[in-house]
Amino acid sequence: MLGTIFLHEIAGTAVLTLLGCGVVANVLLNKTNGNGSDGIVIFFGWGLAVFCAVYVAFDTGAHINPAVTLGLLVGPATEYAPGIPINVATTAAYFTAEIIGGWLGAVVCYLAYKKHYDATEDASSILATFSTGPAIPSYGWNLVTEIIGTFVLIFVIIMFGHTPSGLGPLAVALLVVSIGASLGGPTGYAINPARDLGPRIAHALLPIKHKGASNWSYAWVPILGPAIGSVLAGLAAYVY
Secondary structure (H helix, E strand, C coil): CHHHHHHHHHHHHHHHHHHHHHHHHHHHCCCCCCCCCCHHHHHHHHHHHHHHHHHHCHHHCCCCCHHHHHHHHHCCCCEEECCEECCHHHHHHHHHHHHHHHHHHHHHHHHHCHHHHHCCCCHHHHHHCCCCCCCCCCHHHHHHHHHHHHHHHHHHHHHHHHCCCCCCHHHHHHHHHHHHHHHCCCCCCCCCHHHHHHHHHHHHHCCCCCCCCCCCCCCCHHHHHHHHHHHHHHHHHHHC
8 A cells, every 4th residue: 555655656756846837937947949939838837736646546545745745635635545544554545646746757757957056157047947036025924824725625626525516627727727816926936845845855955057046035935825724724624
C-alpha cells in the first residue's frame, strides 16, 4: 500500500510540476516560442497540468498536494482513497511522495528548457519558473491570500465528492484555473506546499546560470498558508 502511494503520488505530482512549471518557463524564459504570452496561458497551463496529474495519480486519490491530504485528514473522510486508510504511515507517505514529486518534475522541466535557462539572465524570472512569490511583499497579507485560495481549493474539492458532476478531473482543473484567474494575482497561488517547496529545492540545487537566491525567507508562506487553509476547509466540511 505504501509503495503504491509513493509510486502514484510521486508520478502525479511530478507531472503536475513538470507541466505547471513548464508553462511558466515557456512564458518567462528568453527565446521560447511562448515568450511574452498573456497570463491566461499560465492559468490554463496549470489547470491542464492538474487535469493530467489527477489521471496519473488516480489510484491513490490523486492528492498531488499536501493540502489535499491534510484537508482529508482533518475532515470527515475515513479513507484517503478507496482501500487506503487514514493513519500516520499513509499520511507520511503522501506528504513525502508529494514533495519528492514536486522536486522531480521541476528538475525535468529544467532539463527540457536548459538552453533557455542559459539564455535568461533575469534571476527573478528564473525563480518564478520554479516557485511562487508575492507581487507586493507583505508576509501577513500574502499568508492571508494563500489561506483563502487553499480554502477554496480544498472545500470545493470536498464538495465535488458530495455532488458528483461526472466531470471527474476536469472539474478540479477548472477549479484551479478559476483560482488562478481570480485569486492568483497577489502571490502566484501556490495553494500547494509540494508545488512550491519541491521546485524551490530544485532551484537551489540545480546548476542554473544567472540564478539568484531561492528566496527562502518567503518559502514558509506557501507552506503555512495552504496548511491553514486546508485545515479550515476540512473543518468547514463537517458543518456544511
